Amino acid sequence: MTMGSTVLSNKFSIGMLMAFLTYRNLLVSKSSSFIKNIFDYKLISIQLNRLSDILFQQPEKIEKEELRLPTKAEVMGALTDMGPHVWNKIKEK
Numbered sequence: 001m002t003m004g005s006t007v008l009s010n011k012f013s014i015g016m017l018m019a020f021l022t023y024r025n026l027l028v029s030k031s032s033s034f035i036k037n038i039f040d041y042k043l044i045s046i047q048l049n050r051l052s053d054i055l056f057q058q059p060e061k062i063e064k065e066e067l068r069l070p071t072k073a074e075v076m077g078a079l080t081d082m083g084p085h086v087w088n089k090i091k092e093k
Contacts, residue, residue, distance in 0.1 A: 006012040012020075 007014060007017050
């Protein structure tokens with residue numbers, strides 16, 4: 001038996017049908033919201049684990065030769081109707 005037939009056979013009133021449908025929709029929406037929150041929590045925990053891996057990683061040891069920068073940089077450029085163009089020439093002395 002469907003809900004409409006129970007109303008027609010006077011087993012349910014229209015008010016009872018409306019209350020039933022309202023409570024059913026409320027239950028479905030709250031349940032789906034709860035499930036969505038569970039999935040969101042799982043996704044956030046994955047991202048927090050990634051972030052903690054980055055934050056608690058030991059710093060790498062780098063040799064001083066790898067950190068050395070060029071001592072002098074010359075910048076040349078030209079302004080044309082197409083916009084500014086910049087060329088970098090880096091020379092070590």
